Amino acid sequence: MFDGYVFTDGSARNVVENGEVTGFQVETLITYYRGIPLSMVHDIELVVDGADVPRDELVISPDGEDWFTLAEAETVTTYRWEYGDPLYVRWLHAGGVPAGEHEVTLRLKIRVAYIPVPFGGERTRLVAV
Amino acid sequence: MFDGYVFTDGSARNVVENGEVTGFQVETLITYYRGIPLSMVHDIELVVDGADVPRDELVISPDGEDWFTLAEAETVTTYRWEYGDPLYVRWLHAGGVPAGEHEVTLRLKIRVAYIPVPFGGERTRLVAV
Amino acid sequence: MSQIKTSVSMYSLQDSYARHRLDLEGVLQFVKDVGAQGVELISDQMITGTPFPSDATVTRWRDALDRSGLAPVCNDIFINSTIYKNRELRVAEQVDLLKRELDVSKRLGFDLVRLVSNTRADVTEAALPYAEQIGMAMALEIHAGMSFQGGLTSEWIRMMRRVQSENLGIVVDFGIFCDRHPRVSTDYFRSIGVTPEVADAVERIYVENGDTMRAFASGDGFGDVSFPPELTALFRSDLDAEFAFFSTGYESTPLDVLDEYFPYIRHFHGKFYEMLEDGTEYSIDYPAILTRLNALGYDGYISSEYEGNRFTPVDQPIHDHEQVRRHQAMLAAHLNDGK
Amino acid sequence: MSQIKTSVSMYSLQDSYARHRLDLEGVLQFVKDVGAQGVELISDQMITGTPFPSDATVTRWRDALDRSGLAPVCNDIFINSTIYKNRELRVAEQVDLLKRELDVSKRLGFDLVRLVSNTRADVTEAALPYAEQIGMAMALEIHAGMSFQGGLTSEWIRMMRRVQSENLGIVVDFGIFCDRHPRVSTDYFRSIGVTPEVADAVERIYVENGDTMRAFASGDGFGDVSFPPELTALFRSDLDAEFAFFSTGYESTPLDVLDEYFPYIRHFHGKFYEMLEDGTEYSIDYPAILTRLNALGYDGYISSEYEGNRFTPVDQPIHDHEQVRRHQAMLAAHLNDGK
Ligand SMILES: [Mn+2]
Numbered sequence: 001m002f003d004g005y006v007f008t009d010g011s012a013r014n015v016v017e018n019g020e021v022t023g024f025q026v027e028t029l030i031t032y033y034r035g036i037p038l039s040m041v042h043d044i045e046l047v048v049d050g051a052d053v054p055r056d057e058l059v060i061s062p063d064g065e066d067w068f069t070l071a072e073a074e075t076v077t078t079y080r081w082e083y084g085d086p087l088y089v090r091w092l093h094a095g096g097v098p099a100g101e102h103e104v105t106l107r108l109k110i111r112v113a114y115i116p117v118p119f120g121g122e123r124t125r126l127v128a129v
Numbered sequence: 130m131f132d133g134y135v136f137t138d139g140s141a142r143n144v145v146e147n148g149e150v151t152g153f154q155v156e157t158l159i160t161y162y163r164g165i166p167l168s169m170v171h172d173i174e175l176v177v178d179g180a181d182v183p184r185d186e187l188v189i190s191p192d193g194e195d196w197f198t199l200a201e202a203e204t205v206t207t208y209r210w211e212y213g214d215p216l217y218v219r220w221l222h223a224g225g226v227p228a229g230e231h232e233v234t235l236r237l238k239i240r241v242a243y244i245p246v247p248f249g250g251e252r253t254r255l256v257a258v
Numbered sequence: 259m260s261q262i263k264t265s266v267s268m269y270s271l272q273d274s275y276a277r278h279r280l281d282l283e284g285v286l287q288f289v290k291d292v293g294a295q296g297v298e299l300i301s302d303q304m305i306t307g308t309p310f311p312s313d314a315t316v317t318r319w320r321d322a323l324d325r326s327g328l329a330p331v332c333n334d335i336f337i338n339s340t341i342y343k344n345r346e347l348r349v350a351e352q353v354d355l356l357k358r359e360l361d362v363s364k365r366l367g368f369d370l371v372r373l374v375s376n377t378r379a380d381v382t383e384a385a386l387p388y389a390e391q392i393g394m395a396m397a398l399e400i401h402a403g404m405s406f407q408g409g410l411t412s413e414w415i416r417m418m419r420r421v422q423s424e425n426l427g428i429v430v431d432f433g434i435f436c437d438r439h440p441r442v443s444t445d446y447f448r449s450i451g452v453t454p455e456v457a458d459a460v461e462r463i464y465v466e467n468g469d470t471m472r473a474f475a476s477g478d479g480f481g482d483v484s485f486p487p488e489l490t491a492l493f494r495s496d497l498d499a500e501f502a503f504f505s506t507g508y509e510s511t512p513l514d515v516l517d518e519y520f521p522y523i524r525h526f527h528g529k530f531y532e533m534l535e536d537g538t539e540y541s542i543d544y545p546a547i548l549t550r551l552n553a554l555g556y557d558g559y560i561s562s563e564y565e566g567n568r569f570t571p572v573d574q575p576i577h578d579h580e581q582v583r584r585h586q587a588m589l590a591a592h593l594n595d596g597k
Numbered sequence: 598m599s600q601i602k603t604s605v606s607m608y609s610l611q612d613s614y615a616r617h618r619l620d621l622e623g624v625l626q627f628v629k630d631v632g633a634q635g636v637e638l639i640s641d642q643m644i645t646g647t648p649f650p651s652d653a654t655v656t657r658w659r660d661a662l663d664r665s666g667l668a669p670v671c672n673d674i675f676i677n678s679t680i681y682k683n684r685e686l687r688v689a690e691q692v693d694l695l696k697r698e699l700d701v702s703k704r705l706g707f708d709l710v711r712l713v714s715n716t717r718a719d720v721t722e723a724a725l726p727y728a729e730q731i732g733m734a735m736a737l738e739i740h741a742g743m744s745f746q747g748g749l750t751s752e753w754i755r756m757m758r759r760v761q762s763e764n765l766g767i768v769v770d771f772g773i774f775c776d777r778h779p780r781v782s783t784d785y786f787r788s789i790g791v792t793p794e795v796a797d798a799v800e801r802i803y804v805e806n807g808d809t810m811r812a813f814a815s816g817d818g819f820g821d822v823s824f825p826p827e828l829t830a831l832f833r834s835d836l837d838a839e840f841a842f843f844s845t846g847y848e849s850t851p852l853d854v855l856d857e858y859f860p861y862i863r864h865f866h867g868k869f870y871e872m873l874e875d876g877t878e879y880s881i882d883y884p885a886i887l888t889r890l891n892a893l894g895y896d897g898y899i900s901s902e903y904e905g906n907r908f909t910p911v912d913q914p915i916h917d918h919e920q921v922r923r924h925q926a927m928l929a930a931h932l933n934d935g936k
């Protein structure tokens with residue numbers, strides 16, 4: 001029901017830092033109707049051209065400045081993913097993805113108050129890099 | 130240097146709840162000079178008559194009312210272990226330890242501000258239960 | 259003479275806000291323009307930095323609220339009991355979070371908060387002295403799928419009846435009065451691949467039993483669900499079970515509960531899924547409810563709470579403005595029914 | 598004319614407090630009775646519920662402080678950067694914790710906090726506008742083993758020199774002026790099994806090099822330590838290495854640093870390990886330091902900070918009262934040296 005908020009159109013890009021391509025990044029809105037502490041992001045999966053990105057190569061950021069691995073994020077209660085703001089999901093991967101078209105799937109799970117079962121959404125896009 | 134604060138004399142006892150012996154418990158003061166959030170208790174080991182107690186059978190409490198496994202305690206920032214107050218360390222073990230004398234070792238490690246290496250203390254006592 | 263008033267929950271405009279068709283000021287202006295007298299907020303949704311928004315953020319909200327002339331009716335709050343992956347928060351921790359939510363609600367100009375369903379009775383009771391001290395009322399939402407028969411809800415209500423405080427009450431969500439299963443939900447699940455026979459069967463069971471919550475579920479919003487064999491025989495995928503479970507989030511409750519709980523009711527969520535062109539709601543008989551409320555002498559607010567947004571197929575436009583407009587028009591047309 | 602004043606850090610009475618020989622009021626009364634004019638607190642140590650003590654706890658402290666007539670000189674604070682096992686807190690999170698510590702220090706009646714060594718410069722600078730706003734000064738402790746040459750300390754001092762705020766400064770701990778390695782430390786480590794030849798060698802290297810910090814360590818309080826081969830050849834256990842490393846927590850720094858940093862010094866920790874019967878400290882030449890401070894015109898406080906407690910063999914009595922009494926008597930006797 002919140003799939004439409006997953007994986008913002010046009011957000012996929014290689015990340016360039018100091019002239020080097022250091023990774024690949026997408027953005028998403030929250031699959032919920034309110035903002036939550038980052039620690040309530042339960043899981044994120046990124047699939048590029050059919051291959052799962054290793055979980056420990058993913059980092060997330062609510063502001064594009066401070067980045068956390070998914071393991072770190074489990075205790076990040078002090079940074080908020082605001083409703084209507086993007087979460088940045090970055091694959092730390094030297095060289096990023098090659099130029100051209102790629103099939104990319106983003107899956108997101110969050111925890112909500114008093115509900116023991118995390119829920120979320122997913123979306124696949126063909127993106128040109 | 131703080132070993133003298135580990136394992137309070139006379140604190141070892143079997144725990145009786147509703148007429149049943151449900152475990153074995155010791156108390157300790159902090160191996161430091163200030164109070165800390167419970168999450169900064171890095172590790173606790175209890176050895177009874179030469180046998181290590183399995184880590185997941187240990188629970189700790191700063192007040193004797195709310196108890197946390199060591200895994201849970203990693204995120205317990207809201208309960209404080211006050212300086213000069215006991216921490217209760219309980220082995221959840223039906224029947225407790227048999228009546229008689231036992232050699233019990235308590236080891237404690239905490240994390241402190243800005244120091245990456247946890248430190249603590251240990252103490253062995255012969256206790257009569 | 260008693261007079262029911264209308265408000266709009268900003269929840270209804272969530273998609274407009276998330277996709278930047280409306281900002282905070284725009285949402286309030288819209289609510290004003292559709293004729294509501296009051297507004298309901300979800301501070302976690304549109305107040306940046308909640309529960310510790312900056313003074314500038316609070317001032318921006320209060321200035322916009324003042325300019326709109328809308329009454330701040332209710333703030334919908336949550337206790338993030340699942341904030342850590344490795345454990346659920348203990349009572350004392352939840353009490354601290356609840357107090358923070360009361361504080362921010364007060365700063366934002368409210369004197370009533372809606373507690374989300376399944377908020378614990380012991381947590382609420384422990385925070386009550388603080389709520390009384392700062393002048394905040396706490397009202398548990400009675401929401402379909404987790405309404406009166408739910409374990410945590412009934413425990414909370416027992417606490418409320420025992421304690422008898424002016425600062426405790428309930429918010430009834432009209433989703434408990436769904437005479438028909440919302441077809442927008444069925445259509446949405448069909449669009450993402452629910453087995454058509456499952457969709458038909460769920461709709462049929464809803465009709466036969468009044469609702470599917472009583473047929474399948476525990477009333478706690480999650481936990482054990484038992485589907486009848488004639489339904490499970492049709493399941494072809496997890497999505498089928500998900501849809502069947504999801505259908506238990508609507509209830510067809512007799513309006514008599516309004517009489518029974520009237521002394522405790524602080525506010526209503528005018529839940530709606532689909533406003534039709536003829537000015538009626540597909541699932542909920544608003545004229546009947548309003549007639550009953552006027553008979554009881556209700557003089558508080560009913561908030562338009564649009565939930566159809568989540569049943570719009572991916573990438574299709576969400577007509578939240580039109581839906582809210584129609585809903586407020588319907589409330590206005592029937593506000594004095596039965597008087 | 599300038600006049601140095603004396604205070605006692607409640608740190609000195611930690612064992613009396615932990616073992617309930619003195620309560621909070623008793624500690625303050627003791628400090629008053631030994632002749633100090635001021636008191637230094639570690640709020641994490643003796644103020645229950647820090648950094649959010651109840652109003653009752655704060656009132657109890659302030660009433661006892663008022664009754665004692667002692668001046669609240671400094672509160673020693675910590676930023677729990679290691680609060681989570683799985684990561685170190687980020688700058689923004691540490692800034693929030695620092696602001697909380699400033700708030701509680703203010704509530705407790707202080708206008709100066711001591712930042713523990715290795716507090717980050719960027720964290721401090723980010724909290725500075727808030728400190729200025731509420732009228733709190735933040736002074737980094739210059740502690741032996743992590744003093745001027747330490748990476749984080751020198752970074753902090755560069756920040757302090759650049760920013761030039763009345764609300765930034767340093768607290769110098771006299772542990773940086775250890776002419777001799779504290780023998781109570783050596784004796785303690787001997788009592789728990791350090792190899793006697795290692796104990797002798799460390800003492801000898803301290804004498805030969807002025808201290809062992811310069812001989813072995815990085816000056817950051819942890820991290821890379823390189824022991825000379827003639828020492829490691831004697832190691833028989835981890836305890837030997839631990840003792841050798843621990844010895845780098847004392848420094849023999851020329852008193853000229855007092856001249857250089859005088860404009861920035863807000864307060865002193867009169868560290869002591871062992872007050873002798875003749876009224877001198879075993880490791881630190883107090884008359885020389887006091888003479889220099891009077892020459893500079895220092896008119897602030899020096900807090901008695903007893904650290905010998907931790908070197909008392911397990912289950913032996915800790916003579917904190919007698920040690921503090923002797924230390925205050927020594928300060929009184931030499932307070933005007935060189936004037
Ligand atoms: Mn509702």
Ligand SMILES: [Mn+2]
Pocket residue numbers: 738740770866868902
């Ligand atoms: Mn010091």
